[in-house]
Amino acid sequence: MADSQDIDFSRAMTVGEVAKRSGVPVSTLHFYERKGLIQSYRSSGNQRRYPALVLRYIAIIKAAQRTGIALEDIGAMLSQFPPGTKLSxxxxxxxxxxxxxxxxxxxxxxxxxxxxxxxxxxxxxxxxxxxxxxxxxxxxxxxxxxxxxxxxxxxxxxxxxxx
Ligand code: FES
Structure with a gap:
């Protein structure tokens, strides 16, 4: 889970919303999260929430997968940046x-x-x-x-x- 102090809460999404916006199934999103490719945080009601920039991370993951980059390599690359980083x-x-x-x-x-x-x-x-x-x-x-x-x-x- 990401450090919620650094997250923009204003556009937080549920996993269902992320799935709908990204076109990626909920099960795949959970898989990505278990692999450390994306991060969520807990809302005040202890609900899993994703910042809006997760959509950018998912787009990067999907683009990389389409070129045949292994998930492990994608994770290693993304792990160079703190969770929730808005990539420049x-x-x-x-x-x-x-x-x-x-x-x-x-x-x-x-x-x-x-x-x-x-x-x-x-x-x-x-x-x-x-x-x-x-x-x-x-x-x-x-x-x-x-x-x-x-x-x-x-x-x-x-x-x-x-x-
Ligand atoms: S050269 Fe490969 S099957 Fe004959």
Whole structure:
């Protein structure tokens, strides 16, 4: 919960109002709050209330999610600012430029994957030797979890292995 001393109470909203204004389901708003992405405070009647600027935070979260930024990364970025901070244009530029760099990296990865899939379309060989998407001996899995095919280096993930 945010420190209510710093909150503009004049435009406080219930969770239902936030859901209606943002188009985000109540359950998702509660999820965001549990993850620390948004904050509420308690009214004098002990009701959960959200400041108007929560709508800006939700817009940022949704925009980031649409570009494939993980919720953990979104939370880490937003946690740099005190709860209830009205992000300045400069702060938003900093955030969006970092996310743009991540998006650029994903575009490079996805473009390479698309080009490799072009080679596989109509082939079906899954050749240990020739198919770029083949993962012989689960070499990539030994390097860690996650989207290893997508994240592998340009040499196909074979660097650093003894095979
Ligand atoms: S399936 Fe033949 S090259 Fe990928």
């Amino acid at each position: 244009a400069a702060q938003w530029r900093t955030i969006s430029s970092r996310w743009r760099a991540q998006l650029d990296q994903r575009i490079v990865q996805l473009t390479r994957l698309r080009d490799e899939l072009d080679q596989c379309i109509g082939c079906g060989c899954l050749s240990m030797k020739d198919c770029p998407l083949r993962n012989p001996g689960d070499v990539l899995g030994q390097q860690g979890s996650g989207a290893r095919i997508l994240e592998r280096p340009a040499d196909g993930g074979q660097s650093g292995t003894n095979t």
